[in-house]
Amino acid sequence: MTNSLERIFDGVIEALQSSVIPAIRDESARSQAYGALDMLRNLKPRVEWALGPLQDDVSQQLALIARIAALTDRVAPAPPPGPADVALPPRPTAAEVEPMRDRLDAYLCEVLRWADDNRSRLPAGRAEEIEAAIRDQQRARLKREVKLTAPPLFGEISRGQ
């Protein structure tokens, strides 16, 4: 998901309160909408992003970073230094793992820029090998995300019907 969970909850609650409910003319439908609003307000403090997929992401990123280190061992110019402090607490929350995943992604972006800038100075094919490794890991994650994503309702969203 691209937006934060908190903002999504707040946005849906606000849309129900300020745009949807006042426009519902049918009392029974309006009471259902109030029910949904009540549920959302109570769900908000009780839920967080699923921890499992986030932890999977981080462990795959760490494995990838170890592979990049092997691929760039003793090459000149040296790659960007690996990220420090990549240890997670023993029982992390999603709120702790998510920024770690983003920090590791930021490092992967740095490596991609470095590989591109130094393509001709690295051993033949090395930059491409690094890029392919990063793309493989990212593609696997994107596939997981897409699998969880319902088909878009762009037509309905555009038409409002």
Add this chain to the structure above:
Amino acid sequence: MLDGETVARNLTEFLRRRTESPVTVSGLRRYTVGFSWITYGFEAEWRDSTGPRREKLILRLGPPTGLFAPYRAFPQFASLKALEGSGVPVPRVYWYGEDVETFGAPFFICEKVEGDAPLPWVSEGQEAFPPATREPLAEQFVAALAAIHRFEWRGTPLEALGPGVDESSAASREIAFWEELLDRWAFRPYPMLEWAISWLKAHRPVAPRVSLVHGDYRTGNFLERDGRITAILDWELVHLGDPIEDLGWVCMRSFRGRSPYMCHLIERPRLYERYEALSGVPVDPAAVRFYEAFGTFKLAVIHVGAARCFEDGRFRDLRMAALGVHLPRLIMQVEGTIEGKT
């Protein structure tokens, strides 16, 4: 933004000053179309030297909280004005302003053209148009695109839409523009997009010429009535650049799903053939593929921007968050297009 009542009042006052006549504004209605500019339809009555006038008009506002804010009305207004009578079906434009005093945002007012905007999003496996409708629409769709690209913008106010752009810089300028937007909008890093930027920079083509580029030319951005395209709309991303950029955008997977018809209208070989014949611009298939990849990247950046707008609370429209949800699919399409898998 202003409420409907205030917009109607300010419209009346604005039109009264511009027409120097008593004005009646009625039937003001906000449309749900579009994710960026706000669109209102209304009717206005006034008097001019020819006598009483009654027109159906459109007011478009570029809100300060919008996706691409801060907005300017000039590029759209100037493009539509310049293209009047050129063979490109466009609404007639009346007035524009960059000031925020009148409506709280830059704005322009144009004719309301009759017609419906068919959308490119249909259920997988379904056809957006039956063949009898599709074929004539496709021909008009390509003809209008060719007319935009043939338009001689030199010596017109449209020169201001891309000062200094030439055949060799057209692609790099667009890549830099969208890379900057990604940097501004992303609230987390996207390694696949980072890789795509490197690829785009390494493979940018030289433009066959510098043309007026619509920037969002597709099904969904034209009006159709009785089998005739009545207007090409949504000129928000208009600029000077490589005409093949629009052709790549037309070919994007996002606007056709698995359909063999680009924008649900025309098969790729036929599109190239008709476009070349009507525009005189030679089509290099590799350049189209490049711009298809670039367009998919650009669309991914727009999705990031929509999510950012929503996250910051600038635009509280839930549709923005809904766009963000589908970013992973688009990022995969960016890679797939680069790899030639779409």
